[in-house]
Amino acid sequence: MTKTVTDVICPFCGTLCDDLEVVVSDDGKELLEVYNACAIGAEKFLHSQAKDRLTRPRMRQEDGSWKEISYEEAIEYTAQMLADATKPLMYGWSSTNCEAQSVGSEIGEYVGAVMDNTATVCHGTSLIAVQDIGIPSCTLGEVKNRADRIVFWGCNPAHAHPRHMSRYSIFPRGFFTGKGHTGRKMVVVDPRVTDTARIADVHLQIEQGRDYELLDALRVAFKGEQLPDVVAGIAKEKIYEVAETLKSGRFTIIFFGMGVTQSLGKNHNIDAAIAVTRDLNEYTKAAIMPMRGHYNVTGSGQVWGWQFGFPFAVDLSRGFARYNPGETTSNDLLRRGEVDAIFVLGSDPGAHFPFSSVKKIYDLPSVAVEPHETPTTEVCKVHVPVAFVGVEVGGCAYRMDNVPIETRKVVEPPEGMMTDEEFLRHVLARVKEIKGV
Numbered sequence: 342m343t344k345t346v347t348d349v350i351c352p353f354c355g356t357l358c359d360d361l362e363v364v365v366s367d368d369g370k371e372l373l374e375v376y377n378a379c380a381i382g383a384e385k386f387l388h389s390q391a392k393d394r395l396t397r398p399r400m401r402q403e404d405g406s407w408k409e410i411s412y413e414e415a416i417e418y419t420a421q422m423l424a425d426a427t428k429p430l431m432y433g434w435s436s437t438n439c440e441a442q443s444v445g446s447e448i449g450e451y452v453g454a455v456m457d458n459t460a461t462v463c464h465g466t467s468l469i470a471v472q473d474i475g476i477p478s479c480t481l482g483e484v485k486n487r488a489d490r491i492v493f494w495g496c497n498p499a500h501a502h503p504r505h506m507s508r509y510s511i512f513p514r515g516f517f518t519g520k521g522h523t524g525r526k527m528v529v530v531d532p533r534v535t536d537t538a539r540i541a542d543v544h545l546q547i548e549q550g551r552d553y554e555l556l557d558a559l560r561v562a563f564k565g566e567q568l569p570d571v572v573a574g575i576a577k578e579k580i581y582e583v584a585e586t587l588k589s590g591r592f593t594i595i596f597f598g599m600g601v602t603q604s605l606g607k608n609h610n611i612d613a614a615i616a617v618t619r620d621l622n623e624y625t626k627a628a629i630m631p632m633r634g635h636y637n638v639t640g641s642g643q644v645w646g647w648q649f650g651f652p653f654a655v656d657l658s659r660g661f662a663r664y665n666p667g668e669t670t671s672n673d674l675l676r677r678g679e680v681d682a683i684f685v686l687g688s689d690p691g692a693h694f695p696f697s698s699v700k701k702i703y704d705l706p707s708v709a710v711e712p713h714e715t716p717t718t719e720v721c722k723v724h725v726p727v728a729f730v731g732v733e734v735g736g737c738a739y740r741m742d743n744v745p746i747e748t749r750k751v752v753e754p755p756e757g758m759m760t761d762e763e764f765l766r767h768v769l770a771r772v773k774e775i776k777g778v
């Protein structure tokens with residue numbers, strides 16, 4: 342016998358699709374089928390059933406091999422490591438729920454950690470730009486129901502957010518967008534001919550790293566003023582044409598990704614993109630939204646914004662919250678050798694950080710809390726497998742448009758396995774004992 346759980350939230354990307362159906366065994370112990378998810382979302386659910394999945398913590402031995410340890414031993418190692426460190430780095434937090442993020446922040450306060458999340462290598466620059474000049478944004482529901490001019494700048498949702506276009510931005514029929522994609526104009530700005538660019542009405546194949554110039558050129562074109570013949574590899578006629586397309590819509594939305602946040606200009610590119618959006622509001626309704634990657638990276642910015650006033654790179658080592666990207670960001674701290682222990686939860690810096698930073702992680706006392714075996718777990722001293730959030734435990738996550746959504750538990754975790762939040766609560770209690778508070 343089986344049962345079907347409906348309205349399940351997908352805990353993979355920032356789209357947080359909320360219409361999945363999952364078939365589980367009657368006793369809730371086995372996950373059998375996943376419907377409505379894209380391939381990467383379905384794989385996240387099915388991976389929880391892997392027969393070779395680790396279910397107990399393990400510690401690296403002198404000879405490089407692993408030895409299984411108990412959760413109690415892992416809690417003790419983690420608490421001692423964090424309490425003994427002068428300035429530990431607590432990194433990740435994007436693939437877990439807000440409840441775990443909140444407990445992690447409390448530990449960070451007691452041990453004087455630097456708290457940083459994956460925004461540090463993706464949309465941190467967007468957050469800096471928002472602090473510079475604000476952001477006129479909206480929800481994905483408004484996009485679905487109102488937007489008829491869609492821009493994807495430096496992002497490739499066809500691969501990174503596979504259901505974004507079908508659920509919200511291009512194909513769905515909304516309240517004021519009854520013709521679906523035929524009533525929308527789609528503009529893609531990307532140096533590569535991506536699968537997203539292939540289905541666009543207009544593809545501006547910009548020269549690599551010239552985003553700031555093209556954004557500024559659009560602002561000039563909105564006003565009908567003179568442009569050079571070519572800007573960032575795009576002929577001026579094309580720029581005027583796109584400017585008119587965007588001005589003539591009823592609602593323009595600009596989605597942007599790491600192709601523009603992490604290319605030359607960084608946060609200044611996003612300043613300019615927000616200024617383009619602001620200018621467009623003189624002619625029509627316009628909004629802008631970052632394409633957030635991990636399913637709850639937005640949530641960690643929310644939790645820390647609420648607790649510390651800053652969304653990433655929060656240095657608590659002086660007993661109060663400091664924030665100075667470039668100084669208090671993970672890679673800068675690691676490369677300068679300023680942290681003496683590292684705790685990673687809900688991310689994979691081993692796969693995404695530069696080799697020089699990964700080498701530092703390898704050299705330091707380190708703990709990775711992570712359901713999978715990843716490049717990060719391979720360089721850490723202790724690996725603590727935990728239940729999958731959104732599959733084996735619920736909790737709050739924030740979609741890319743800052744809408745909080747309650748994820749659902751659909752299947753039991755392996756017997757005796759802790760969740761992120763449970764593990765962190767035990768570490769917090771032990772840290773308080775060690776610190777005598």
Ligand code: SF4
Pocket residue numbers: 351352353354355356357358377378379380381382383502503504505
């Ligand atoms: S688009 Fe993202 S949230 Fe939706 S099913 Fe795919 S991975 Fe999951």
